[in-house]
Amino acid sequence: MATKKDYYDILGINKNVGPDEIKTAYRKLARKYHPDMNSESEKKAAEEKFKELSEAYEVLIDPKKKQMYDQYGHQGVDQQFGPGGFDFSRDFTHSGDIEDILGNLLGNLFGGGFSRRASGDSDSVINRIFGGGGGGNRRGSDLRINIQLTLKEIANGVTKKIKIKKYEKCKTCGGIGGKGLKTCPKCGGSGRVKQVTSTIFGQMMNVVACPECEGRGKIISERCNECRGSGIAENIATVAIKIPGGVKAGNYISLRGQGNAGRNGGTSGDLIAVIDEQKNDIFERRDGNIFMKLPISFSVAALGGKVEVPTLDGKVSMRIPRGTQSGKIFKLRGKGLANLNNYRKGDELVEVSVRVPEKLSSEAEKTIKELSQLLNDEY
Template identity: 40%
Template sequence: MSKRDYYEVLGLSKNASPDEIKKAYRTMARQYHPDVNKAEDAGTKFKEAKEAYDVLGDDQKKAQYDRFGHVDPNQGMGGGADFGGAGGFGDLFDMFFGGQGGGQRRNPNAPQRGNDLQYTMTIEFKEAVFGKELDIQIPRTETCDTCHGNGAKPGTKPETCSTCKGSGQQEVVQNTAFGRIVNRRVCSSCNGQGVLIKEKCGTCHGAGKVKKQRTIHLNIPAGVDDGAQLRVTGEGEGGSKGGPAGDLYVVIRVKPHEFFERENDDIYCEIPLTFTQAALGDEIEIPTLTEKVKLKIPAGTQTDTYFRLKGKGVPRLRGYGQGDQHVKVIIVTPTSLNDEQRELLREFSRQSGEHTHEQNQSFFEKVKKAILGE
């Protein structure tokens, strides 16, 4: 049975870039890895993808494949296979366990950036509108002040691991009928650190880092909204081997307000009006975020009418000025009337020519005729 074209296996064109080849392989490896996918053909597809990447992921092998295809011009000349190079088992191990891939290995003694941290805090509605300065307490790991991060007792220093010579990895070479197989694994002597600490620091016990409670001063800008994320550079976990600290991301949650609602930079509220105020017009006081202002209600205002108070909304976080406040009026129907009030409303109804009982009866008769054809 002839082999499929390697580009076809990975779903790529022949002018695919190295990054595209690597990305396609990793996608298929994750999809068909036997530990993840239990389908019958998953193992076959996984091996097929790996074989394709073993060739296309190596510049020399790729050039040879592009020229000769599956035919090996060196076949029968004693060529061996080295699975420790680009795209081999070492690369696959790195892919699933956080390595660099492509046959490259991370230097265990190189500076490493600290992890980022996330902190969620809840603030009041008006604190989000107008901004606030405050201090928060963040638990995080920091570089040990006693050993300055190397984990060794003061006056001593870590020694290069004699097993892996500081690389953090061991190589086990096996000669088989199919060629030479190089298996790379984490050094068992130094656990991949590349160094050994014979006398550990009494403060961090050799870790090079300690847990601390750090006070961070925050300046929450005016206009911040619910779900916003503030980045505080360099206030995350401490780095190692002299690497920089990570960043702190503060997620803002805003409590709802009992009267105002917010939509982007605009504020919304509802104000009740009596029937008389709506019919005759009035001037009422409206609370805003900062003060009370007068609002003129024109005669004949209907319920659900909106009025806009320009510039009475939220300060714009990115830009100048403020949003607006939108006031929705709701006409409230009285629920308790005395006899005199009821009579006045009846008289108002008669004067307005509103439907009487007889008029309503006439209306329903017309509806009945329209439906039944009477």
């Protein structure tokens, strides 16, 4: 086998780009190399390129796989794919992401009316294109969501209740798709049929999953009316996600089995919650510490005194010692962010600056001049 190309090179991106850029790069190239967008003579090459792109995307868009790839290269992710390496029809779980590309094309190919009932459906559309043999009960797709957190939520950790649209097991049939199993008459129970298909690559002879029973060899005698036999239904689900304090943008939490339910009793995908940090008007995050600037008056700076300082838990009083200079940083211990690795909380760092009045009454001006003489200020 030839040496595999670097996934980042395939998508023409560098290691530091975020999911949006990965998606954009993939969409652009997938559109360019989609077999149907290329002439007859170039279809085969385009198909190879399209699969290569999709493999790179499959890995890089998934935070877990990306991390493994960044750390260990192809070896780190190859075992995630089935035997023989990446197989588009089996291992590509992000068909939903290219739905707009495929959707338009498939609309033309299959006489319009293409709509995606479940992620599993576009999988099977892809199976039809690439001749893959998807079984009847497929694992549900992973769901990826972004969670916006305020600095205060990051400081202490939070449990977020999020409403998401996802496929769940049909309550009426319990995910089976109906009741009363019988041997499929089309394939005689083998789950496989020979099929000559006119694909976008020309005529193909394939052994494919039986379309009648979707490869299971058995069909349901009485189809569930609620889910029309798919075993899944789209619902709005409320998911509680417990987020520990101290997380950073780009961190993610993977909730096993909380993604889309699989069709016909297949296992559910995972829910992957990616952390986003909301900007704070007052504080700037510095790892586990938070930083802010606080203007203080000349008299407090010179004579000392107490000032009110905002923290993530409300205002506290802070003592300013006599003779404090601009730029001095005070530390409020434990007023920063929780740490993911230990119990010590970070600090709040307060940098003071001496505020100079901009408008002066003539009396104030006179007093400052007198003070300057008293202090022997030369400049």
